[in-house]
Amino acid sequence: MAVNMSWLWVLVMYLNIKFSLSQINVTTTPATTPTTTTQAVPTEAPTPIPRNTDLAECTCDLTANGCDVNCCCDPECSDDDRLAFSSCVDDYNVVDTYACVRNDTIFIDNSQYLVKKDVPGLFCIQFDNFVERNYYTPPDIIDTVDKFDDYLTQYGNIYSFQQTDSSPTINNDYYRSGDPIYTVYETNALGTLGLPAALSTQLCTDGNPAAFLHNQQEECVREIEDLASECTRVSALNAWTYYEGFKIFTSLKALQVLQNETQNITMTTISPDVTAMPPLDDELSPFNMSYAMSIVPEGPHICIDDGGFNGMCKFGDEIPTPSYDAVGQKCIDAVVKVLYKFIYNGTTGITSARVTFTFRNITQQLLPLTQNFETQFSKENENDTFRRSGNPGYLPREPVMAGFLVDKTTDDGTVLQAIDLDSNRNNWVTMVTSSPNGECASELTNRVPVTFGMSMRSGCFISVYFSNMTEACSQIQQMALEALRGPNPPDYVAVFGNTPVESVGDWFQILGIYDSPPNPLASQAPGVCRNIITGLHIEFIYANVGSLANPQAKIIGASYQYRVQDEIRYQCVGAYCMPGNEAAPQRIEVTSSVSFIDASTKAVPEAGGKPKVSARLPDDFFYPFT
Ligand SMILES: *[C@@H]1O[C@H](CO)[C@@H](O)[C@H](O)[C@H]1NC(C)=O
Ligand SMILES: *[C@@H]1O[C@H](CO)[C@@H](O)[C@H](O)[C@H]1NC(C)=O
Ligand SMILES: *[C@@H]1O[C@H](CO)[C@@H](O)[C@H](O)[C@H]1NC(C)=O
Ligand SMILES: *[C@@H]1O[C@H](CO)[C@@H](O)[C@H](O)[C@H]1NC(C)=O
Ligand SMILES: *[C@@H]1O[C@H](CO)[C@@H](O)[C@H](O)[C@H]1NC(C)=O
Numbered sequence: 001m002a003v004n005m006s007w008l009w010v011l012v013m014y015l016n017i018k019f020s021l022s023q024i025n026v027t028t029t030p031a032t033t034p035t036t037t038t039q040a041v042p043t044e045a046p047t048p049i050p051r052n053t054d055l056a057e058c059t060c061d062l063t064a065n066g067c068d069v070n071c072c073c074d075p076e077c078s079d080d081d082r083l084a085f086s087s088c089v090d091d092y093n094v095v096d097t098y099a100c101v102r103n104d105t106i107f108i109d110n111s112q113y114l115v116k117k118d119v120p121g122l123f124c125i126q127f128d129n130f131v132e133r134n135y136y137t138p139p140d141i142i143d144t145v146d147k148f149d150d151y152l153t154q155y156g157n158i159y160s161f162q163q164t165d166s167s168p169t170i171n172n173d174y175y176r177s178g179d180p181i182y183t184v185y186e187t188n189a190l191g192t193l194g195l196p197a198a199l200s201t202q203l204c205t206d207g208n209p210a211a212f213l214h215n216q217q218e219e220c221v222r223e224i225e226d227l228a229s230e231c232t233r234v235s236a237l238n239a240w241t242y243y244e245g246f247k248i249f250t251s252l253k254a255l256q257v258l259q260n261e262t263q264n265i266t267m268t269t270i271s272p273d274v275t276a277m278p279p280l281d282d283e284l285s286p287f288n289m290s291y292a293m294s295i296v297p298e299g300p301h302i303c304i305d306d307g308g309f310n311g312m313c314k315f316g317d318e319i320p321t322p323s324y325d326a327v328g329q330k331c332i333d334a335v336v337k338v339l340y341k342f343i344y345n346g347t348t349g350i351t352s353a354r355v356t357f358t359f360r361n362i363t364q365q366l367l368p369l370t371q372n373f374e375t376q377f378s379k380e381n382e383n384d385t386f387r388r389s390g391n392p393g394y395l396p397r398e399p400v401m402a403g404f405l406v407d408k409t410t411d412d413g414t415v416l417q418a419i420d421l422d423s424n425r426n427n428w429v430t431m432v433t434s435s436p437n438g439e440c441a442s443e444l445t446n447r448v449p450v451t452f453g454m455s456m457r458s459g460c461f462i463s464v465y466f467s468n469m470t471e472a473c474s475q476i477q478q479m480a481l482e483a484l485r486g487p488n489p490p491d492y493v494a495v496f497g498n499t500p501v502e503s504v505g506d507w508f509q510i511l512g513i514y515d516s517p518p519n520p521l522a523s524q525a526p527g528v529c530r531n532i533i534t535g536l537h538i539e540f541i542y543a544n545v546g547s548l549a550n551p552q553a554k555i556i557g558a559s560y561q562y563r564v565q566d567e568i569r570y571q572c573v574g575a576y577c578m579p580g581n582e583a584a585p586q587r588i589e590v591t592s593s594v595s596f597i598d599a600s601t602k603a604v605p606e607a608g609g610k611p612k613v614s615a616r617l618p619d620d621f622f623y624p625f626t
């Protein structure tokens with residue numbers, strides 16, 4: 001018994017020592033002393049991150065000047081808007097300032113702090129004066145290649161993937177986010193608005209429902225074998241399919257009214273392949289209800305010409321149907337993209353529905369055909385909104401913000417620096433993708449945005465000819481480089497998902513992005529190019545800051561690394577080596593990849609050593625004092 005008493009006393013002494021130790025100010029020396037670099041460093045200083053502060057205030061408020069769906073703390077949302085939310089996503093944690101230990105280990109508390117005993121079996125000290133325990137150490141921005149490499153060796157090869165999804169729920173009175181949008185056909189059959197998507201395969205699944213308030217972007221493939229016969233027959237190619245012959249219900253009140261009238265509601269899974277039947281002659285039919293709204297085509301519609309360039313269509317509001325041109329062997333005016341734009345207003349539901357198309361003359365070479373489908377929801381009377389990539393920390397799958405550092409001259413002649421940010425967030429940091437036939441697509445519209453936390457790899461082919469290989473090595477280099485980094489790539493990255501463009505100090509330059517490519521060399525041997533860039537690896541280093549309970553991801557470094565291939569060779573194989581066959585194209589693969597590396601520094605370790613006790617104790621006996 002006496003032995004037991006003495007080790008308990010030792011423990012209490014230890015607690016006391018621990019608390020006085022932690023009152024000594026913890027000073028962390030900066031990991032590296034500031035180094036002078038030759039990089040163009042913005043003159044403005046970065047905004048310091050307050051130590052030991054929870055940075056998360058309303059992390060779901062991602063739209064500046066606009067109401068975010070399901071974000072109940074967003075000051076831009078009205079009470080009426082909040083009713084249309086299916087749930088509140090602002091679920092961040094309150095930082096706990098209690099330090100708790102099991103109460104049966106403590107007899108005497110000799111610290112001066114308040115003690116809370118209402119947690120069963122736990123002994124809590126109300127003020128945790130060792131706050132560093134609960135917060136990340138703020139990281140420095142990585143501004144030199146050496147520093148980047150240091151981080152890489154220390155933290156490399158750790159990826160983090162996170163997913164969120166919510167299943168739609170049906171609510172009786174009004175649409176809530178995630179609900180399907182109900183449709184009514186001229187036949188009075190009910191259905192839901194489809195947004196064709198690639199689900200298990202690349203092929204389009206027409207039954208995939210569009211979800212209320214969720215901006216969706218889908219891409220999928222239509223298998224068309226015989227263009228001549230299928231051009232006019234396949235309804236997916238016909239723009240009319242996507243708005244004619246049906247209306248959408250602006251509010252779920254429509255379904256309630258129908259139920260009250262004990263109408264026999266037949267729900268069908270509607271695909272665009274519905275064949276129209278003669279309308280029923282009924283004034284009060286669901287199709288003629290005031291809640292039923294037509295989707296109106298709204299120009300300018302886009303026509304992609306044979307060279308792959310986008311332009312405005314020459315026809316005005318007359319939406320064409322596809323027709324087959326037997327001479328040119330092409331399907332004229334087939335739909336390649338459908339964009340639905342909805343305006344909503346809280347619980348009132350949908351107040352406007354428009355559709356805009358992209359058409360293209362389809363030739364056999366464009367098969368299998370890739371189609372795009374998109375929905376956009378915006379709130380009534382909201383304009384000039386800007387979607388952030390996080391508030392403040394970057395959120396997974398949100399595009400990494402990148403722009404150009406520019407000088408802006410104000411009216412009184414002073415020159416200020418600012419960041420020029422593309423208004424299309426999909427054009428920030430981009431990666432190459434291939435067109436359906438595998439060739440590199442160099443247009444910006446065909447690139448995929450790099451989104452936070454998503455490590456990925458992509459590639460495509462450049463076709464070269466024997467003659468090019470001897471004459472035009474530098475052109476090949478140029479094509480590969482352009483495919484890899486895209487036309488006019490931005491080079492300044494924002495540390496947070498909500499960094500304003502005026503805070504130039506909070507944007508930093510991507511390392512290595514404009515490294516001049518090595519001089520491509522035409523070798524003495526015909527058909528050989530040397531020193532050609534064929535790969536690009538993009539690395540982002542990020543660190544969590546703020547409280548451990550609500551980590552906020554901050555990007556602290558970015559680097560472009562090109563892969564240079566010593567030699568690419570036009571391979572002449574077998575019969576292809578016959579004279580005259582050197583005009584056959586050959587494909588060079590270019591690849592790019594991106595990875596995100598977590599370099600979060602651990603919270604400051606606690607002071608005080610472990611007391612030596614010889615008694616057998618439970619594993620968590622000293623929790624949280626390890
Ligand atoms: C700790 O920091 C506070 C405020 O920065 C300062 O007033 C105090 O003197 C410091 N204590 C020690 C022991 O350095
Ligand atoms: C510890 O907590 C339990 C449950 O609340 C309580 O029954 C017990 O008396 C407490 N022991 C001490 C020493 O406070
Ligand atoms: C449906 O009927 C119920 C009860 O008869 C009534 O309270 C409700 O207001 C009706 N709803 C609509 C949309 O007409
Ligand atoms: C609904 O239609 C089905 C078949 O068309 C029929 O069997 C059923 O009785 C109808 N119900 C009502 C309430 O009219
Ligand atoms: C809707 O009403 C119009 C006349 O107001 C009528 O011609 C049409 O057939 C009705 N449609 C349906 C589906 O009942």
Ligand SMILES: *[C@@H]1O[C@H](CO)[C@@H](O)[C@H](O)[C@H]1NC(C)=O
Pocket residue numbers: 303304305306325328332333359360361
């Ligand atoms: C499609 O082909 C037709 C007929 O050849 C032509 O008039 C039209 O301009 C073409 N459309 C585009 C977008 O090139």
Ligand SMILES: *[C@@H]1O[C@H](CO)[C@@H](O)[C@H](O)[C@H]1NC(C)=O
Pocket residue numbers: 080345346348351380
């Ligand atoms: C939008 O909703 C508000 C609040 O419910 C209402 O006052 C306003 O009239 C609605 N606007 C439209 C165009 O329906």
Ligand SMILES: *[C@@H]1O[C@H](CO)[C@@H](O)[C@H](O)[C@H]1NC(C)=O
Pocket residue numbers: 381382383
């Ligand atoms: C939206 O823009 C229009 C003109 O483009 C302007 O008249 C209107 O006041 C703006 N509305 C809001 C809420 O800013």
Ligand SMILES: CC(=O)N[C@H]1CO[C@H](CO)[C@@H](O)[C@@H]1O
Pocket residue numbers: 464465467468472475476583
């Ligand atoms: C990059 C380049 O010069 N490409 C050319 C290679 O040669 C073929 C035909 O020989 C041309 O069509 C390409 O434009």
